[in-house]
Amino acid sequence: MIRLEQVDKRYPNGHLALSGVDLVIRRGEFVFIVGPSGSGKSSLVRLLYREELPTAGEVFVDQFHVTRMRRSQVPRLRRQLGVVFQDVKLLPQRTVWHNVAFAMEVVGASSRDIAKRVPQVLELVGLGRRRDSFPHQLSGGEQQRVGIARALVNNPVYLIADEPTGNLDPDTAQDIIQLFLEINRRGATVIMATHARDLVNQVKRRVLAIDHGRIVRDELKGAYHEA
Amino acid sequence: MIRLEQVDKRYPNGHLALSGVDLVIRRGEFVFIVGPSGSGKSSLVRLLYREELPTAGEVFVDQFHVTRMRRSQVPRLRRQLGVVFQDVKLLPQRTVWHNVAFAMEVVGASSRDIAKRVPQVLELVGLGRRRDSFPHQLSGGEQQRVGIARALVNNPVYLIADEPTGNLDPDTAQDIIQLFLEINRRGATVIMATHARDLVNQVKRRVLAIDHGRIVRDELKGAYHEA
Amino acid sequence: MRPKTLWYFGRETGYGLWRNGWMTLASVSTVAISLFVLAFFIVLSVNLNHIATTLESEVEIRVFIHQKIPRQTELNLLKQAKGWPIVRKISFFTKSQAAHQLQSEFPDQKALLQLINQSNPLFDGYDVYAHHPSQIGVIARRFRRLPIVQSVVYEGLVAKRINRVTEVVRAVGWGIEALLALATLSIISNTIRLAVFARRREIGVMKLVGATDWFIRWPFVLEGTVLGLVGAAAADVAVNYGYRWAIRAAVAAMPFWPVAPLHLVLQHTIGVTVIMGLVIGGIGSLVAVRRFLHV
Amino acid sequence: MRPKTLWYFGRETGYGLWRNGWMTLASVSTVAISLFVLAFFIVLSVNLNHIATTLESEVEIRVFIHQKIPRQTELNLLKQAKGWPIVRKISFFTKSQAAHQLQSEFPDQKALLQLINQSNPLFDGYDVYAHHPSQIGVIARRFRRLPIVQSVVYEGLVAKRINRVTEVVRAVGWGIEALLALATLSIISNTIRLAVFARRREIGVMKLVGATDWFIRWPFVLEGTVLGLVGAAAADVAVNYGYRWAIRAAVAAMPFWPVAPLHLVLQHTIGVTVIMGLVIGGIGSLVAVRRFLHV
Ligand SMILES: Nc1ncnc2c1ncn2[C@@H]1O[C@H](COP(=O)(O)OP(=O)(O)OP(=O)(O)O)[C@@H](O)[C@H]1O
Ligand SMILES: Nc1ncnc2c1ncn2[C@@H]1O[C@H](COP(=O)(O)OP(=O)(O)OP(=O)(O)O)[C@@H](O)[C@H]1O
Numbered sequence A, B: 001m002i003r004l005e006q007v008d009k010r011y012p013n014g015h016l017a018l019s020g021v022d023l024v025i026r027r028g029e030f031v032f033i034v035g036p037s038g039s040g041k042s043s044l045v046r047l048l049y050r051e052e053l054p055t056a057g058e059v060f061v062d063q064f065h066v067t068r069m070r071r072s073q074v075p076r077l078r079r080q081l082g083v084v085f086q087d088v089k090l091l092p093q094r095t096v097w098h099n100v101a102f103a104m105e106v107v108g109a110s111s112r113d114i115a116k117r118v119p120q121v122l123e124l125v126g127l128g129r130r131r132d133s134f135p136h137q138l139s140g141g142e143q144q145r146v147g148i149a150r151a152l153v154n155n156p157v158y159l160i161a162d163e164p165t166g167n168l169d170p171d172t173a174q175d176i177i178q179l180f181l182e183i184n185r186r187g188a189t190v191i192m193a194t195h196a197r198d199l200v201n202q203v204k205r206r207v208l209a210i211d212h213g214r215i216v217r218d219e220l221k222g223a224y225h226e227a
Numbered sequence C, D: 001m002r003p004k005t006l007w008y009f010g011r012e013t014g015y016g017l018w019r020n021g022w023m024t025l026a027s028v029s030t031v032a033i034s035l036f037v038l039a040f041f042i043v044l045s046v047n048l049n050h051i052a053t054t055l056e057s058e059v060e061i062r063v064f065i066h067q068k069i070p071r072q073t074e075l076n077l078l079k080q081a082k083g084w085p086i087v088r089k090i091s092f093f094t095k096s097q098a099a100h101q102l103q104s105e106f107p108d109q110k111a112l113l114q115l116i117n118q119s120n121p122l123f124d125g126y127d128v129y130a131h132h133p134s135q136i137g138v139i140a141r142r143f144r145r146l147p148i149v150q151s152v153v154y155e156g157l158v159a160k161r162i163n164r165v166t167e168v169v170r171a172v173g174w175g176i177e178a179l180l181a182l183a184t185l186s187i188i189s190n191t192i193r194l195a196v197f198a199r200r201r202e203i204g205v206m207k208l209v210g211a212t213d214w215f216i217r218w219p220f221v222l223e224g225t226v227l228g229l230v231g232a233a234a235a236d237v238a239v240n241y242g243y244r245w246a247i248r249a250a251v252a253a254m255p256f257w258p259v260a261p262l263h264l265v266l267q268h269t270i271g272v273t274v275i276m277g278l279v280i281g282g283i284g285s286l287v288a289v290r291r292f293l294h295v
């Protein structure tokens, strides 16, 4: 379970990105976070994997008290999560295969498991043939899918995806959303910040709308725009 | 006028990204380039501003014979073009203002012109208040809009935008496309590689569909998908 | 650490060095060059030390024997004194040898020479060499106590001066080495910092994917260590060949000049360069990576 | 270049240095340290030269005068010889002074001393100092031609050895400086390369936005130059204070030791460091940027 209590986030330059955010996301939910550009979606998501700490309020992710945990515990938190970053964040000097495998090496998976699992997820995102390419040799959408594969590879309890389909054509985006729905059915919690109106309207799951750092709407079977 | 003649692009690793592309884009046109992820949209666009050279065929942009020009002439070509890159490409250590102003300094604009023009374009993309932020202090969509502002600031003859709305919410994306239509009305040629199906279908302009490196459709008042 | 992890770190290290080829080259060559400069001056200072020691050993005492002492007694004392541990070398000279020496020192003092040739007023005696200038006094006293010894002469001032000079030379040598070691240290650690700096984003991504600090640190530290070690090895190879050449050149140009032997030199330089390379390479990376781990 | 462009480059340079603060610091300090080491050894070699010169000047000729020549004639020659341009210094000694010297050199040769005291067999004469060892022969020949001169003595061997040693010391000094200059050169250029490497993507973006090569290069080159200059200045300040201290320490510890004066030292070091810093900083950046300009 993810819980945010009265969370404020003010960046060092004084910009208030989130204010008074109260939020509970239960295990197994599928949540869209929507809102205009610069409304605070990424800021919210970054609190969950503790890239940023809130300036006020508390954040809990399962047993982790994110706002109070020791620095040395952070890797344990992050291993519970699979994160697709808005800016992808691939390791530029490693191949597609290695980028995905790295996430497994980090958790100490065996070489055999890695050799078995990595091709599977690459196949899932349609990059089975590109395993030996380097990130700079991929198209924007291909890079994004490597990021998705990396997030999925450890079968995370929480999948946190920040604008994962921004560089994907509608058909590929559709494939990806079906993939997310599938792993959600198998028990994973999915949190997806997105601008993809069609996808949000199509799958009819919980929608959390943010504007100017405040949660302005929270509907269980919502749409991208207010009904 | 932009003209591609029998263009092939094979990357050094052997991947064939474009093959047999013949294409003419006249002054004042508004062209969408669509196609699945990895189909070759960015590869095509990169030939125009000579980030890449084709492995076969010829590329012409106005008076420039792109495939034959001397290296020292390349800056002159690029100054005719305003480019929005798929991966944004901001200068990380300069403010929003400076990132946009840089494009004007490059062409030798006077300080007065710069001081007048930069705030204008920042206002156009809705970032009038963020001029002193650094790229890493911006949201994904805000960064993308800085990239758009930079492409527009010199009133380019050709505006080449590679997936310029991937990180923008539908409303902001709508604003941007209206902006592009406006500068197109004023005489600029706009070439936009995109996955934004709604936008393409809405404005009904020329659509160029690519698949596996080949132009598979070229309609003057087209839609994202084949009719 | 499990063998699997070890293997992972080893592979990562090699990988990092390989993928950053160009940067690796710049760093290794900087390390090698600074270590070579350091080694070069260790070589110099070993040689200065060697010269100082040689100079010191030139400090001698001249012992004169009463006239009319039988040659046998004189030679007995010679034999005996050779056994004294503080005596490094002792050689006997007769009064006619002393006269010859005087003649060669004042070749144009004809009257003096005439006098010497007529009735040599000089004495038999010994040239005694000490191991160390501080022992000269002891040796002199010991000889003075013997009845057959007429007088003991030693050049106190020169000995003191030489002593002083060698002390200073040694001190300066140490000072230079310390300075250079410091310089090398900061150059190497700056280099490694710049190299790590160029990869700071990579470190950030690794952390966000769930890597522990140590998981990230180890390959960097190993990389730094390998870098330092390769640099050290390059420097040592250069010193080895360079010094062989220098010895040959020195012997040809100045046969009288005392040159420290190769093994003595290498012993010092290899020790210092390898330790510096290893330790600074490793610790430098450790410190450099730390800056970027707080993500 | 228009003033606007100049202003732009100046601003860009300052901006680059400021925004890359941490990297600028690492680079400047590396440059400063390497230049300081270089300067340090220039100081050493200037001093070695100074000692060599001093040693050479110690080379003297001893001229003996026939007995029974009137003192006035001897003093006339003294006065005359003082005017010869190849004579650096000349001093007169009487035969009793010579006897004294002999006595102090052989204090225990009592019979010898007795003889000298009874009827001094020695000569009056001059100690003559040359400007340079090569002039000794000329001076000796000139004295020998004079009728009142009985003989001319000079220690050819010692002079030759000292000459040889100073030559070698000078050569070694040059060698060391060349080596260090090379080392400094590559360290600085590596450092700048690493710094530019960390900003290669920036360069690529600038090019894609339409900047000409020179438009990108200039700020980098200026940055490199400023970096080199600041490093050189830091090194020179350190040398200045360090050497003042060293002079004081040397004078206290070894009053007899010849120390090169500060201005002589600074003259050399400032020239070399500033030129190296400027040129390598600038050229290093130029070369480093070139790698990344082909976009
Ligand atoms: N530098 C490169 N080296 C090798 N292959 C490349 C390189 N750049 C692109 N490719 C490959 O060429 C193909 C076309 O890439 P391109 O970037 O043009 O696709 P795209 O249509 O822009 O896709 P997207 O919508 O995902 O951005 C892709 O399969 C990609 O992997
Ligand atoms: N590091 C930072 N320092 C200062 N301000 C920041 C920082 N990161 C984000 N902001 C600001 O906080 C606000 C929220 O940013 P955030 O990235 O959360 O937006 P977002 O909803 O993800 O937008 P987008 O849809 O464009 O990605 C924005 O106005 C942004 O400029």
Ligand SMILES: [Mg+2]
Residues within 6 Å of the ligand: A041, A042, A043, A086, A162, B139, B140, B141
């Ligand atoms: Mg965002």
Ligand SMILES: [Mg+2]
Residues within 6 Å of the ligand: A139, A140, A141, B041, B042, B043, B086, B162, B163
């Ligand atoms: Mg693309």
